[in-house]
């Protein structure tokens with residue numbers, strides 16, 4: 001399989017590196033998502049099958065909907081086992097850096113990652129830092145997990161992608177591609193997914209494990225949010241959601257509970273801009289999602305101290321929740337007028 005994710009020179013270098021059994025450590029980014037954990041565990045299974053020693057280190061514990069992944073129980077999370085995580089990195093011969101490209105993305109593991117003698121980067125985010133001896137960077141790839149599949153095949157190790165590795169890698173692709181709906185999804189993505197399916201992925205089980213993991217209180221918070229805390233401005237193509245600390249407390253908020261809430265606003269017919277404000281003890285978090293050419297990253301950068309991508313950006317404010325929302329509302333007419341549909 002020839003892929004822009006696996007350039008010949010980097011493949012040759014990695015093949016040489018893995019020519020004899022190595023002690024490999026795999027590290028991924030803070031607040032690990034499906035692609036972070038999926039690509040890391042997928043690579044772990046392949047490396048072990050190919051005769052290497054491999055461990056996965058996480059800067060912090062991922063949400064429960066990822067804790068079923070094959071091999072997860074062996075991951076070492078820095079927030080629970082800090083010393084062990086650091087010593088695994090220090091004792092490794094090769095450090096794989098997956099799904100991130102700046103050392104400040106790995107939380108408490110940063111210094112250990114910086115000190116590692118031999119780093120291999122596999123990542124699909126923009127503007128990679130030159131942090132690795134061997135770099136695989138493909139910003140077009142829909143997921144790091146898809147890159148791992150391409151790289152493993154290019155190394156001639158495809159036979160080592162068994163059902164466990166395939167399940168982890170498929171999970172990474174599904175989550176990062178929005179279940180094959182984002183623009184980064186290509187026919188190649190579908191072929192990779194089909195290949196993984198042939199290797200034993202049970203896709204119904206994967207989707208149920210990821211999607212059907214709600215607590216009752218979280219679903220009730222969603223219902224309350226849409227019913228009581230969303231205002232729609234059809235004349236401005238915009239929907240705004242704002243949740244206070246008291247709202248969150250009422251529904252026993254846990255980290256991650258509001259994940260995806262902002263997208264409900266964007267799913268309303270005619271809405272091109274969705275804003276989500278959430279009061280935290282020390283600030284107000286702001287998330288914006290948009291469609292088409294409505295670039296929210298610059299807007300967030302200018303007005304809410306953050307950034308992101310054209311259609312998805314996040315920032316924060318030190319104002320009260322009420323003031324932050326009011327300021328957003330006051331900026332809206334000019335912003336929308338500058339970006340006609």
Ligand SMILES: [Mn+2]
Nearest residue numbers: 035099144176
């Ligand atoms: Mn990713």
